[in-house]
Amino acid sequence: MDLQRLSIKLFAEPNYDVKQPEFVPIFHSWIQKQKIKDHLLIDVADYKHVPEGPGILLVAHEGNYSTDESEGEPGLLYQRKRFLEGSLTERLNTVLKAALQAVELLEQEPYLKERIRFDRNHFQVISNDRLNLPNTEQSHEFMHSSLSEAAKGFFCHEQFTLTRRESDKDRYSVSVKSSIPS
Amino acid sequence: MKNWKEQLSAEIPADWGKEIDIFETQIELRKLGKLDEKIFAETRLRRGVYGQRYDNGQRHDGVETRELAYPSGLFKGPETVWDAPGMLRIKIPFGGVTPDQLDVLAEVAEEYSNGILHVTTRQDFQFHYVHIEETPDIMRRLAAVGITTREACGNSIRNITACPTAGVCSGESFDVTPYAKALADFLLGHPDCQDFGRKVKIAFSGCQSEACGLVMMHDIGAIAVKKTLKGKEVHGFSYYVGGGLGTVPYQAKLFDSFLPPEELLPITQAIARVFGRLGEKRNRATARLKFLVAKLGIDEFRRLVLEERAILPEDARWTSFLDELPAYGETPLKSSVELDESKPQPEGFAEWYHTNVKAQKQPGYSVATVALPLGDLSSDQTRKLAEVARKYVGESVRTTVEQNFVLRWVSEADLPDLYQDLRRIGLSDSGANTIVDVTACPGTDTCKLGISSSRGLAEELHTRLAEKSFQMDEAVRNLRIKVSGCFNSCGQHHVADIGFFGNSRTLNGYKVPHFQVVLGGQWKENAGAFGMPIGAVPSKRIPEVVNRITDHYVLNRKLQESFLDFTARIGKQELRSLIENLMKNAPAHEESPEFYHDWGDTREFTLGDRGTGECAGEVVTSTEFDLADAEREVFEAQLELEKKNYMLADALAYQSMLGASRTLIKQQYFDVPEPPDIVVNEFTKRFVDTKLFFDKYAQGKFARYLLNRHQHGPVPADPDSVHQLIDQAQLFIDAAHACYSRLPENTLS
Numbered sequence: 014m015d016l017q018r019l020s021i022k023l024f025a026e027p028n029y030d031v032k033q034p035e036f037v038p039i040f041h042s043w044i045q046k047q048k049i050k051d052h053l054l055i056d057v058a059d060y061k062h063v064p065e066g067p068g069i070l071l072v073a074h075e076g077n078y079s080t081d082e083s084e085g086e087p088g089l090l091y092q093r094k095r096f097l098e099g100s101l102t103e104r105l106n107t108v109l110k111a112a113l114q115a116v117e118l119l120e121q122e123p124y125l126k127e128r129i130r131f132d133r134n135h136f137q138v139i140s141n142d143r144l145n146l147p148n149t150e151q152s153h154e155f156m157h158s159s160l161s162e163a164a165k166g167f168f169c170h171e172q173f174t175l176t177r178r179e180s181d182k183d184r185y186s187v188s189v190k191s192s193i194p195s
Numbered sequence: 196m197k198n199w200k201e202q203l204s205a206e207i208p209a210d211w212g213k214e215i216d217i218f219e220t221q222i223e224l225r226k227l228g229k230l231d232e233k234i235f236a237e238t239r240l241r242r243g244v245y246g247q248r249y250d251n252g253q254r255h256d257g258v259e260t261r262e263l264a265y266p267s268g269l270f271k272g273p274e275t276v277w278d279a280p281g282m283l284r285i286k287i288p289f290g291g292v293t294p295d296q297l298d299v300l301a302e303v304a305e306e307y308s309n310g311i312l313h314v315t316t317r318q319d320f321q322f323h324y325v326h327i328e329e330t331p332d333i334m335r336r337l338a339a340v341g342i343t344t345r346e347a348c349g350n351s352i353r354n355i356t357a358c359p360t361a362g363v364c365s366g367e368s369f370d371v372t373p374y375a376k377a378l379a380d381f382l383l384g385h386p387d388c389q390d391f392g393r394k395v396k397i398a399f400s401g402c403q404s405e406a407c408g409l410v411m412m413h414d415i416g417a418i419a420v421k422k423t424l425k426g427k428e429v430h431g432f433s434y435y436v437g438g439g440l441g442t443v444p445y446q447a448k449l450f451d452s453f454l455p456p457e458e459l460l461p462i463t464q465a466i467a468r469v470f471g472r473l474g475e476k477r478n479r480a481t482a483r484l485k486f487l488v489a490k491l492g493i494d495e496f497r498r499l500v501l502e503e504r505a506i507l508p509e510d511a512r513w514t515s516f517l518d519e520l521p522a523y524g525e526t527p528l529k530s531s532v533e534l535d536e537s538k539p540q541p542e543g544f545a546e547w548y549h550t551n552v553k554a555q556k557q558p559g560y561s562v563a564t565v566a567l568p569l570g571d572l573s574s575d576q577t578r579k580l581a582e583v584a585r586k587y588v589g590e591s592v593r594t595t596v597e598q599n600f601v602l603r604w605v606s607e608a609d610l611p612d613l614y615q616d617l618r619r620i621g622l623s624d625s626g627a628n629t630i631v632d633v634t635a636c637p638g639t640d641t642c643k644l645g646i647s648s649s650r651g652l653a654e655e656l657h658t659r660l661a662e663k664s665f666q667m668d669e670a671v672r673n674l675r676i677k678v679s680g681c682f683n684s685c686g687q688h689h690v691a692d693i694g695f696f697g698n699s700r701t702l703n704g705y706k707v708p709h710f711q712v713v714l715g716g717q718w719k720e721n722a723g724a725f726g727m728p729i730g731a732v733p734s735k736r737i738p739e740v741v742n743r744i745t746d747h748y749v750l751n752r753k754l755q756e757s758f759l760d761f762t763a764r765i766g767k768q769e770l771r772s773l774i775e776n777l778m779k780n781a782p783a784h785e786e787s788p789e790f791y792h793d794w795g796d797t798r799e800f801t802l803g804d805r806g807t808g809e810c811a812g813e814v815v816t817s818t819e820f821d822l823a824d825a826e827r828e829v830f831e832a833q834l835e836l837e838k839k840n841y842m843l844a845d846a847l848a849y850q851s852m853l854g855a856s857r858t859l860i861k862q863q864y865f866d867v868p869e870p871p872d873i874v875v876n877e878f879t880k881r882f883v884d885t886k887l888f889f890d891k892y893a894q895g896k897f898a899r900y901l902l903n904r905h906q907h908g909p910v911p912a913d914p915d916s917v918h919q920l921i922d923q924a925q926l927f928i929d930a931a932h933a934c935y936s937r938l939p940e941n942t943l944s
């Protein structure tokens with residue numbers, strides 16, 4: 014299956030202490046320096062007024078980054094919008110890598126240092142394709158091996174859980190959690 | 196792999212499906228270079244696919260304007276890069292949307308956009324950051340639930356709007372909904388509506404006195420009226436034409452005081468034909484219907500339309516919808532039960548009830564407004580709102596021109612539970628339809644034409660006003676604030692009690708975002724009066740403008756005096772004196788760099804993203820001074836208009852344009868003499884013929900304001916004509932500021 018529109022969310026650790034407006038100048042400076050590899054960074058959009066919304070959006074040609082607060086869980090969401098190449102595992106690796114890049118940059122931001130860390134034991138994969146990957150057990154079975162491969166690469170071990178979110182109106186989405194705290 | 200085309204083929208109306216397939220092919224043809232980019236641009240606009248800021252492939256990043264190196268090198272219109280993410284506008288006739296439609300809108304926003312639905316000031320939805328290749332599938336998914344994007348943009352009949360409380364409002368003559376729907380269905384894709392020079396906006400209102408339909412600012416507007424004929428009540432419409440906001444607003448003119456329902460569709464069709472045939476095509480700046488009506492005069496326009504009407508071939512659809520009228524109506528989901536006020540209510544309920552709930556004409560039912568900050572809500576909220584609607588009201592949901600939703604037919608006893616459910620999904624903000632509920636166009640966030648950040652300002656005002664709304668005087672609380680990012684008025688600033696539109700000025704050698712303060716607009720009476728600018732104030736000082744004006748109103752109004760009457764009584768001179776010192780004395784850039792940024796943006800302010808050239812040159816003090824003088828004259832023209840000294844007001848407005856153009860000429864020809872003929876000749880030679888004065892998008896429109904006045908002499912001595920000339924003079928001066936900031940240094944010769 015030629016699955017394309019994939020998203021990854023990495024979650025902020027609980028001692029997270031950054032207000033949404035603080036991301037605005039940071040994202041503008043990333044655009045100035047085109048800081049994210051393989052991405053054309055375009056603009057910043059502010060949605061902090063939307064409760065549990067995308068927060069501050071960094072728009073890129075290849076995909077958008079947002080300081081997402083959906084379900085009350087702050088994190089960094091990478092939403093892939095342009096074509097992904099390779100096998101499904103390779104595509105998952107590509108989006109994971111893109112998300113990780115931004116997370117590392119945020120953690121290294123001198124202005125934010127010490128105030129934001131991201132949990133490397135947990136990530137969420139979302140498919141923005143309800144037609145080809147509905148939120149069903151069948152889809153979960155289909156995704157299982159590729160997700161496991163990608164998770165193995167991410168955690169560098171094989172002890173993790175893949176839990177599908179079950180609300181039928183949601184997109185297919187999986188919580189991937191390491192069983193070994195790092 | 197499945198695809199939406201096959202998946203939904205049985206659910207999409209055949210003609211809609213075919214149109215979407217054709218559009219998909221046109222996308223491919225354009226990619227292959229086999230479809231001209233100008234033709235493709237209008238094609239996609241007529242499918243609701245609109246450009247966004249930075250789609251010209253460049254952006255000022257706070258340091259300099261840099262190229263955005265999009266990969267494909269293709270264009271989807273003149274100066275519009277193919278790969279740049281864009282906007283998709285979705286038509287919602289009369290704002291009526293069902294929970295099932297909301298579910299699909301939420302899914303689509305999530306999968307292809309950014310998970311945000313934006314409600315516009317014309318009851319549409321907009322998605323941003325959408326890639327053009329994905330729009331056919333989005334259209335199919337929407338079409339399968341009865342939603343079209345066709346003619347949401349472009350030179351076409353745009354979304355037909357109507358009061359969101361139509362059918363349930365105690366003040367209405369009758370429910371305009373089925374008429375608005377019939378007209379929208381009839382005109383969608385109609386062959387007589389395909390050859391316009393500009394867009395046509397149509398609105399319906401259930402009564403004359405309230406605001407909801409905003410008929411007077413529309414190209415075509417219908418207000419429900421009824422009368423008794425031979426002892427029988429009959430329905431009809433006060434039918435208006437030729438209104439519009441835009442750079443210079445026009446009040447609509449009465450076409451027919453009682454248009455019978457069976458004539459609603461054919462007369463509108465006849466207008467479309469006359470407009471298609473006689474409306475301006477080459478010059479976009481004068482192509483709206485309002486210009487044609489003004490040029491011909493309402494009587495001649497009416498004569499031509501009636502002549503056309505007489506020869507229209509008969510169409511069964513003109514009246515077929517009337518047969519279904521008796522059966523039309525909404526069935527409430529729940530039976531009406533009164534609110535038990537003796538029961539303890541949830542925290543915040545009383546305030547929300549006060550501002551967001553309005554009793555329906557049907558006893559025991561209410562309309563509840565779901566206030567959206569900046570017209571935005573997330574996909575997740577949208578889905579949950581659909582669930583809330585299913586639980587309390589079924590299908591009775593509408594969007595509003597104030598960028599909110601209304602839930603109709605809420606049984607009053609359910610209101611506390613409804614409030615609690617809305618609170619759980621972050622949609623229980625109180626203050627709907629009050630000063631807190633600030634409306635804004637997209638402005639510099641996403642609009643290519645935006646000058647200042649209308650959304651940034653609106654959010655700031657909302658936050659500050661919400662904090663003190665509890666202790667606010669009731670008269671202030673009921674005012675409306677509306678913000679546009681530029682003179683084009685998409686934020687409807689002309690009809691607000693306090694309106695703002697974005698512009699810029701050069702202060703201390705830096706460009707500074709400003710807003711013109713517009714007072715004197717009337718929201719009620721279907722947007723019965725348009726405001727006028729009283730002065731441009733730096734963006735960061737606008738909250739103080741609101742404080743000063745509202746405080747002055749509270750302290751000095753007469754008993755029960757409305758804000759409109761108050762501002763008219765005290766006059767523009769006094770109002771301007773309240774804000775005068777905010778217009779000058781900018782802090783040094785080194786001391787307050789944030790003064791030189793726009794709201795919500797940490798970049799140095801620039802007009803470069805709008806496409807106009809940049810100049811960080813030194814300020815020539817005498818030039819600023821001269822332009823300020825021209826501004827003073829246009830203000831004095833307003834004062835004379837207030838005093839009904841129309842001829843003097845006309846002369847002052849004209850003089851202000853001459854003064855501003857002379858200021859520009861002096862950059863190249865310092866000793867330019869004063870006689871108007873010489874000034875206009877020099878101005879034409881140096882700034883019009885060379886296009887130096889041209890706005891990137893409005894082109895030579897503003898220059899023509901001076902040239903027309905000079906060529907044709909004084910405008911008629913009536914309030915409308917003089918009002919329009921003064922508006923033009925203000926825009927001319929704004930353009931002179933912009934032109935001056937673009938002029939290279941050392942142009943003196």
Ligand code: SF4
Nearest residue numbers: 636642645680681685
């Ligand atoms: S008023 Fe100006 S900035 Fe606002 S949406 Fe319209 S054109 Fe854009």
